[in-house]
Structure formats: C-alpha cells, structure tokens
Amino acid sequence: MSERDRTYDPQAVEARWQRVWTDARAWEVPDPDEAARAERPKSYVLEQLPYPSGKLHMGHMLVYTIGDVVTHFRRRNGALVLHPMGFDAFGLPAENAAFREGGHPREITERYIETIRASMQRIGWWIDWSRELSTHDPGYYRWQQWQFLRFLERGLAYRKGAHAKWCPNDQTVVANEQVLPDGSCERCGAQVESRLMEQWFFRITDYAQALLDDLETVDWPESIKARQRNWIGRSEGAEILFRIEEWEEDVAVFTTRPDTLHGATFFVLAPEHELVSRVDAPEVQEYVRRTATKRTAERAAAGEKTGVPTGLNAVNPANGERIPIWVADYVLMDYGTGAIMAVPAHDTRDFEFARAFDLRVRQVVRPLEGDVDGDEPYVQHTEGEVLVNSGDLDGLPAPEGGRRIVERLEREGRGRFTINFRLRDWGFSRQRYWGCPIPVVHCERCGIVPVPDEELPVVLPDVEDYKPKGQPPLAQAEEWVNVPCPACGGPGQRETETMDTFVDSSWYFLRYCDAQNEEAPFDRGLVDYWNPVDLYIGGVDHATMHMIYARFWVKVLNDLGLVGFREPFASFFSNGWVTAGKTKISKRAGASVAPDALVERHGADAVRLAILFLGPADQNMEWTEETAESMARFVRRLWRVVGEVAERAPQGGPAGGVLARKAHATIAKATDDIGRRFAFNTAISAVMELVNELSREPTDPDARFAAETAVSLIQPYAPHAAEELWERLGHERLWEQPWPIADPALLERDVLEVVVQVNGKLRDRLQVAPGTPEDELVALARASERVRAHLDGGEPRKTIVVPGKLVNFVV
C-alpha cells in the first residue's frame, strides 16, 4: 500500500475524479432517440436556479446536494435523468449587488456566474453544463419577448393605470408580493408608497380557478398547496347594486353574506374609489389626501377606524331603505369592488366602525344561543340559524335566505351570484434597467405596437447611468428609444420599462430542454418529453410568487398549443432553511460558513454529507462545523476500513453470513430512504452502521461484499471518495453501476429476538428461529425467570402474540 493510498487527501481525490468525469462527459444527458426513450424512463430533477448576486451559501449547498443525490440515485436505478443548471441573472438582486460593489450590472453578474459555476464544479454536483443558460443572455430573453408577444396578441398582457406600490428608495414599482407585512420593501426595507401609474399586467386572474383546481393534480406538500390556496383566496358570494339616491347612479358591492343584506345600516367606499373623487365636500377630499400619504403599514394596522361621511345616501335594494355613504380606509380598493355594504351586527370591522361613529346596528340573523343587540357583533355562521328583521324571509335558515335574496335581486337586475378572488393580475413592469426589455413601441397614432417577431431580440442597450431616477433608466438611451413605429413608420418610442425577474423564471425549465434553439423558444417534442419536472426542489419562500407564476405561464402556453401539459412541477420537495446562529443564511450574512471555505477545509464529499446529515432536509437546520468535521472523520474511517478489506479480506462472493445480511438490510433501508422518503440523514446513518460492523470484522468472508455495498450506497453523497474506493476494491466506473438490490431472502434474519412483556412492560428477550410456532413462543416466554417473577405465580388473563416480534401477558 502506497502512502497516497493510506491517507485520505480529499483535495487530490476530488480533483482526480472530476477530471475523469469531465473527460468522459459523464454528466451530460443527450436527448434520447425513440429507441432510448422506450428503453429507459425519464426523470427531470430540478432545483430552483440561483440569483448570481452573491457567492454560494449553505442554503445552496443544501438544495443542490439534495438534487444531486436524487440525480445519482435515479440514474443508477436506470432512469435518464435531466439535471441542468442556470442563472437568474436579471432583476433587483443582481442590480443591487452592482450598486453595492460598483460597476455595470452585467459585469458584476457575469463575474458572480463565473464564481458560482466554479464553486458548483468544485463541489462536484452532477450537472449537465451543456444546457446551462442565463436569463440575461439575449439568446434566452429573445424567446421570452417572443412569448410575451403571444400573450399580448391574446389580450393576456395589457396596460392599465393602477395604484401601484412604489418604493421611493429603489425608485420602482414593486409587486404586492415584494412588500413585507409592515409595509416595507422586501429588497431595501424602505417604506413603500401608493402611486397611480400606467403599468403592464398579465391577466393571471383569468386562470385563478384553474390554478386552484389543478393543485389537486400535483404531488406537493400540503403546506405549500395551502399557501397557494390562501394566496388565490377564492370566496363565493354575490355582487349587489346599491343606488346612490342623490346622483341616480348605481354602485356595486361584493359580499359573501348576502343573507345579511337587510342588516346593512351604512355603506362604505374606499378612498381610492372613482366615485369619491366626485364628492365636493372638502373634508372628504382632505381625508382622501391623508390616507394616500399614509403608509401601508399604518393603514393596515387594524387599530382605530377612521372615516368621513359623504352626505350621500345609498338605497338598499332589498328593502328600499336609505343608508348613509361613508368613506373609510378600512375598505380596500383592490379587493372586491372597493365598496361595501356595512352590516355591523354580523361583521367585526363594520361593528367597530359603527361603534366609533355611533351608527345603527341591526341584527338580522339570530344565533342559536345568546343575543347581540349592540354588545358584540355576531359573525360566526352556525348550522340552523335563521333570519330575523328580514321581511317575508324571517324564519328561513340563513344560507337559504341568502340564496333567495340574490335570486330576487337577479330578477330585478340588481344582483348576481359571483366568485371573488384575492389574487390580482400580475403587474410585471419595472422601472429598472437590469431586466428584459418589453418589445413594444409607443406610437402617437397607432398606440402600443408590438415589435415584429423577426426584429427580436430587442437587446438591452448600455446606458450612462443605470440607476433609477424617477423615470426608467432606459429613457436615457435616446437612439435606442426613438424608432419608427413598426405599423405606420411614424415617430415612435420603445417601451422603457423592463420585465419583472419572475417572468424570466416562469419558463427557464422549458428552455433547458432545448437550450440552444435559435428558431423557437424550444422544440415542443423535447419539452413534452422531459416535462413536467418530476421533482422540483426549492425553498418555501417561492411557494407563492414564482410557483404560481410558472404554473400560470405553462397553462397559457398549453392554451396556445406550445406545450402539451398544464402543470410544470409534478412533485415538489421543499427544503428547509439553513441557519448559522439564529439567522437564515443568505447573501447578507454568513461568509464565514461559505461552502467554498468549508470545502477547502474538509473536502466536498464531507461537506455534502454534512449538510444532509444535519437533519431532515425538509426542515430548518442549524449549521455546525462539528458536523463537517464528523463527516470528514467518517470518510477517513470508511477509507481506512475499505483499504483494510481490500488488502486482507478473502476474495469471492458473499457467504450469506451476518455481515452480508447487514449489507442487504442497509441496501433496503438506504433505497427506501432516498427513493421514497427523501430521508437522506437516516440513509447516511444506515451506512455508518454497516461500516461500524464491517470495521469489527474486516477479514470476514462477507467483508468484501459489505465494503462494496457501503461504498456503492454512499456514492450519491460522496461520489469522489466512493469512486476511488470502488477502484481500490478492484472495480471501475461506479457512477455507471446499477444501484444495488436487496435480496429478500437475506433480509430475513436467521435468529429473531422476541420481546416478552408483562402488562405491556418489557421483561425479557428471547432468541428464537424464524417461524417458531406461537404456542412454543408462549411456553418459552412463560419459562423465563424474569417473566415468572412478574406474573406473581398467577395465570395470565390474556396472552397476545405478535409472530416474530413479541409476547405480552396481561394479568
């Protein structure tokens, strides 16, 4: 044994095998022809792609190692596994990194891409780099612009004036999803304001119901589905028209409780409601001004209710009653119609408002027990409650009464059943530089004119100053902006806003399937072959935005006939957060625990093992360096034990002894843990147990088989060391070896341990042969000294026997 073989040098071993794999082009997955498709199943394993706005951190270490282990496992189980990688290069994170560090966003971004790719390759993740893409590449976003134009043709992309969340610091519109609960900007922490401006939207609300229904068809954790359902927020109810008496005009409200219509004692408009701007009263306009400057946080803080009366009255269509119209900011413009009928007896918020301004309260649904009459609002729906104070409907069960009310209004043309969603259309334009240009030209004569397909891509130009200053940075690129209108040839200006980065990530998984295509976004045959993604892996933080947008995008493409499936991600594994101390590791913190430094110290194999041994991969975990040390120790131990076996253990197949049985049990456990349970930590434990037993019997006739099994099973986690040890055991190309299969015959133990209990408490253990008859087991158990002591000489009242497992006496 040479000195090199004796001591484990991860840096040398890992470099060696990475060279071998690269030379063999082992990580590439060419698109299979028909014959190959018939021969092997496909599996598309995908992790959410990284933002190149910082270096790799331990969160990445976790996601990509999970994906890598599954990739190895499925490959060696015979599947053709697509496992690509790319970079989500555009968008605020990359741009902010450029501001932070100086330089052009493109340079910074590309530098980070280099760095991250080098780290990934050093860690040895089994990635098909021939399919790499970056969203800032014109070869990529050209086809995004092309798809946008298809959406535009269908009316699924449109422009409208809307109240937008505006970040005064980033000088851009931010998505609702990017505003934190306290009203601050997710990116920079500044307080977000409300502004009325023209913006681009995708009509995602057209797909609200489909997005909800199709959740039934995907295999995702229930918690993630629940978040999406929550986000889509479907409510069944009715739209009802009230008449503004003084103006002889109708105004619609949405309600989920039409049964309480007779209890409406006042009416409230959101301050942004169109009608409010037409109210002359100065105190109303003053109130509207005040709420507009109010920060989201203050308005949302459900403290004191504020509002002003308009002096106008609305007529309740159910009973002709006149009720006062108020303006109050507890009514939101972007939900329902921006106007409500207030029923203080049956809604807590209306009740609070009525209390604050001394408005009438009238109960119209009688609870089964107790009474309301002003003290507490009664809101809970209970089975069997009936209407009161509702004219001829009195005594009807509330739900039925509600139905009758809407049916009546429907006949009069003053109401209808409807469904309202919390989900709003996706505002995707950003007043920022670093994003995909929106390929349209504004023409005074023709309006918004799409750039013809053959002129794509509209390439993002360089500008002097790419920092936002109230108007989009692209407006400075005058030569680029001023172009003839594609329709009439007259003077036109390009759109200067860019697309939200979530557009980029809504279809990247399709592009991987045909990344070099210059004729189309992708070939439908290839995309339909690989998709849907069989296992998508990523963080919960993308459970709503990204994963809803991507689902929407695919549904639209399906409706356009561009893809043959309606859901992008057939199953989803949500990985936990990695924390160091108490803070989530991200680019903001944690250079000290950067994977690069850890790999330098312990080797890639040890760090890969450590991140998965830390705990269940779908739960949050706290990183500890001790774990990396302990995994490095384990690899060294494996190295030494396998070396000893290679040198001293007898040649020949397994003899079927204890060690061979243990090896087969380990195969069964590791296979189930990786393949079905995604319990990577316990799979590693199982291999450790095997190695522990092997280290006690390195010259056993089964030692060679046990060593081979251990090496083979640890390969997805520690591919470099495993490959080297496999070679040491006299074999080649472990990465191409089929995953081992447990022999059911050897899973049967030759001696079973049967537990003997008295009253459910463990009193003795028996060693018996498998298949020992029940009565013999009972006899053996009763013969036990320790059992007899607890039986107190009496007869057991009852005896329970679980064959092969236990005997329980009840006295």
Place this chain on the structure above:
RNA sequence: GCCGAAGUGGCGGAACUGGCAGACGCGCCGGACUCAAAAUCCGGUGCCCGCAAGGGCGUGCGGGUUCGAUCCCCGCCUUCGGCACCA
C-alpha cells in the same frame, strides 16, 4: 382572527403500518497508543434509587381508546412559519 408545521437525552436527531423509546452523530467520562499533545482506536453515557443484581420514572400538559400509545381520538399549552381591516 384564519391557514400550516412542530414539541423526544446535555445537543442535532431516530423509531417508516399502534409493538424493544433514544438508531446514527456531536458532546462528555474512562482507557489504549505517545516523552507529551493532536490524530486514531477501544469502552461507557436518558433520569432517579441501588455496591450489585435489580427496580422505579420517562416522548409539552390533561383526559380517552387499546393487551400495548412518541404514533390514533378529545381538550389545552408553547414555539415557528404563512396570510390578514379580503367584505
């Protein structure tokens, strides 16, 4: 308020279908090797009583079902996460 997840040794965690609670690892204790230390190896390690044999207790709390409950049911407590004047 609504929705979701989770409470097990000193620590991370295991127990997969109701059947040996604490696998595996960290830490700690003891020993071997060493001039010494590191590394490595061997042994021990839930808590309490006991010299020991052995016994008792033990999976957030209180009940229940069961021969038997970390696991199922009911009622609480705590922690974490998401949504939230959503009409």
